[in-house]
Each structure stands twice: as structure tokens, then as C-alpha cells.
Amino acid sequence: MTHRDDGPRVLKHPVCSRLFHWGLIFGFLPAAFTGFIIWYKPGSEGFVNLAMKIHIVGAAILTVACVLYAVFCLDRVAGFMRRNFAWDDRDVGWLLVGGGYPQKMLLGKKIPVPPMGKVNSGQKIFGLCLLFFGPILIVSGWILYAFIPVAPKELIGITNTVHLLLGLYMGLFLLVHMFLGVYNWGEFKAMFGDGTQPLAEAADHNPLWVEKDIEPVLGRAEASDYQKGL
Amino acid sequence: MANYDYVEKAIKVSRREFLGLAGAGAALLWAGAYVTTDIFVDRTKYIKLRAAGMYKDDAKAKIRQSHNNPAVAEMYGKFAGKPLSPLAEELFHTTYVNRAKLGGKS
Numbered sequence: 001m002t003h004r005d006d007g008p009r010v011l012k013h014p015v016c017s018r019l020f021h022w023g024l025i026f027g028f029l030p031a032a033f034t035g036f037i038i039w040y041k042p043g044s045e046g047f048v049n050l051a052m053k054i055h056i057v058g059a060a061i062l063t064v065a066c067v068l069y070a071v072f073c074l075d076r077v078a079g080f081m082r083r084n085f086a087w088d089d090r091d092v093g094w095l096l097v098g099g100g101y102p103q104k105m106l107l108g109k110k111i112p113v114p115p116m117g118k119v120n121s122g123q124k125i126f127g128l129c130l131l132f133f134g135p136i137l138i139v140s141g142w143i144l145y146a147f148i149p150v151a152p153k154e155l156i157g158i159t160n161t162v163h164l165l166l167g168l169y170m171g172l173f174l175l176v177h178m179f180l181g182v183y184n185w186g187e188f189k190a191m192f193g194d195g196t197q198p199l200a201e202a203a204d205h206n207p208l209w210v211e212k213d214i215e216p217v218l219g220r221a222e223a224s225d226y227q228k229g230l
Numbered sequence: 231m232a233n234y235d236y237v238e239k240a241i242k243v244s245r246r247e248f249l250g251l252a253g254a255g256a257a258l259l260w261a262g263a264y265v266t267t268d269i270f271v272d273r274t275k276y277i278k279l280r281a282a283g284m285y286k287d288d289a290k291a292k293i294r295q296s297h298n299n300p301a302v303a304e305m306y307g308k309f310a311g312k313p314l315s316p317l318a319e320e321l322f323h324t325t326y327v328n329r330a331k332l333g334g335k336s
Binding site: 008009010011012014074075076077078079082118139150151152155194196199209213214215216217 | 269
């Protein structure tokens with residue numbers, strides 16, 4: 001759809017979520033990139049050692065960001081979990097047509113897609129992966145960082161394999177997330193801007209969310225008429 | 231300052247949900263710590279048993295020093311000359327590898 005910047009706006013990503021997202025960018029992104037370097041070792045020993053140092057710093061930023069978000073934004077975490085575990089027939093329909101993305105990207109055709117809430121079914125799958133695999137990736141990484149000299153070799157071997165496979169999987173997932181994030185330009189502008197999105201755009205992309213989960217800001221009640229008209 | 235007309239409804243976390251989340255987190259941490267501790271305790275047990283077995287074998291052995299071992303003395307006499315000879319150095323001594331760094335030898 002076209003990206004309109006006029007009309008009423010809705011706050012889609014509050015400050016704490018945007019800050020957490022920056023934490024993921026400065027933490028997970030360098031950790032994922034250097035993780036591939038450590039795995040594949042494309043350069044000299046010094047280069048790989050530098051990559052390992054960046055990997056560890058990235059992991060520390062990622063860990064701190066996750067802990068702070070879980071402690072200070074527990075309501076956002078609860079909302080994230082509720083959304084990701086809420087599945088119904090619409091999700092099956094959405095997945096069957098791939099959210100309409102293949103048709104839109106390859107054929108330039110817009111097909112009817114089941115209405116979605118704040119996140120679509122693909123994002124729910126990504127969210128569930130983050131929820132389950134993220135903590136395992138972080139914990140296995142710190143085990144490899146701290147316990148290699150003292151832990152049994154079998155445990156370290158298993159931890160290393162799990163860390164590698166999950167890192168590979170989530171690193172590839174990240175590429176898809178970044179591509180679709182840029183493709184949905186309004187979403188990109190909301191996350192990297194002030195967190196707001198034109199209501200009309202949100203209604204097109206997240207109709208159930210606009211219908212059920214948002215409310216007018218106090219003192220801006222006139223906007224609710226606009227919402228009814230959508 | 232962001233200017234917006236709509237906001238997401240507040241997400242309320244009930245006491246039941248909070249306790250559920252906290253309980254699941256605590257259970258995971260406890261189980262992880264228990265399993266890890268168990269692995270370390272087992273490993274320490276094996277190391278202690280192995281060390282005890284070696285001390286026991288050593289105490290029972292007739293020859294307890296390598297320089298008193300006739301087989302070692304014969305090997306040096308017929309083949310490697312004397313300890314730390316060039317041939318012994320070449321065959322029996324290893325080199326230092328810094329394994330703190332990645333990427334093999336340094």
C-alpha cells in the first residue's frame with residue numbers, strides 16, 4: 001500500500017520496545033555476523049580473534065537488553081507472549097497464502113488475506129522462535145564463554161552444537177526479518193522513528209489490532225470518529 | 231516528542247499470570263542449576279575415583295620411578311642414547327600450542 005503520513009496516528013512501538021529493538025540491533029546483529037565468521041573462519045587468526053571479541057561484546061549487550069526488558073517492561077513481554085500463543089483459523093489461512101507476500105512480490109498482485117492483529121502468523125512463528133531459542137542461544141553462549149576449562153567435554157560438545165545450529169537458524173531468520181522489515185516501509189519508519197504509524201496504514205496491515213486493541217488518547221477523543229469510519 | 235492520537239490499550243498482567251511466569255522462570259533456573267550441578271558432581275566423582283585408582287596402582291607397583299624401569303633404561307641404552315638427547319627430544323618432546331586463541335597453531 002502507499003505510505004500516507006497524514007491523518008491520525010497510532011503509537012505502535014512505545015519507547016521501551018524501541019530501545020529494546022536498538023539493544024537487539026547493537027547486540028544480536030554483530031553477534032550473529034561475527035558468529036558466522038567464527039564458524040567459517042574466512043580470514044587470518046587475528047581477524048577471527050577480533051570477531052570473537054566483537055561476538056562477546058555483542059552477546060553482553062544482547063543479554064543486558066533482554067534482562068532489562070524483561071524486568072522493566074514485563075507488560076510488553078506478557079503482551080508479546082499472548083500474541084504469539086494466540087492461534088486460530090485465520091493463521092492457517094494466512095500461512096496457506098504466505099500472507100500474500102509471494103503474490104505481491106513476484107506477480108505484483110494483491111490477494112485477499114485473513115485479517116491479522118498486531119503481528120501476523122509469520123511474525124508469530126518468528127516470535128515463538130525468539131521466545132524459545134533466544135534464551136537457549138544466550139545461555140549456551142555464556143556456558144561456552146565461561147565453563148570450557150571446567151565442564152565435561154561431552155556437555156561442551158553438545159552446547160557448542162546447539163549454539164551453532166540455533167545461531168545459524170536465527171541468523172538466517174534475521175535476514176528474512178530485516179528484508180521484510182524494509183519491505184514494509186511504514187513498519188520500518190515506525191520502529192526506527194517515533195514509534196507511530198498512520199492509523200489508516202495500521203488498519204490496512206493490522207485490522208484486528210486497530211479494531212480491538214487500541215484506544216484514543218485522552219483529550220483526542222475526536223479521533224475516535226475517524227476510527228469508527230475505518 | 232511523538233505526536234499520536236491512538237495508543238495500545240494497557241496490557242494488564244494478573245497476579246495469576248505473574249506468578250505463572252515467575253514460577254516457570256524459577257523452575258527452569260532451578261532445573262538448569264540442578265542438572266548442571268549434577269554433571270559437575272558426577273565429573274568430580276569420576277576424577278576422584280580415577281585418581282584413587284592410580285594412587286592404588288602406584289602403591290602396589292614394584293617399580294615406582296621411570297629411571298628405575300628396566301624397559302626404559304634398555305630403550306635409552308640401545309636406541310635413544312640418554313634422556314634429553316637430540317633423538318629423545320625429537321621423538322618424545324612436544325611443543326607448546328596456545329589454545330587460548332582460535333584458529334590453530336600460534
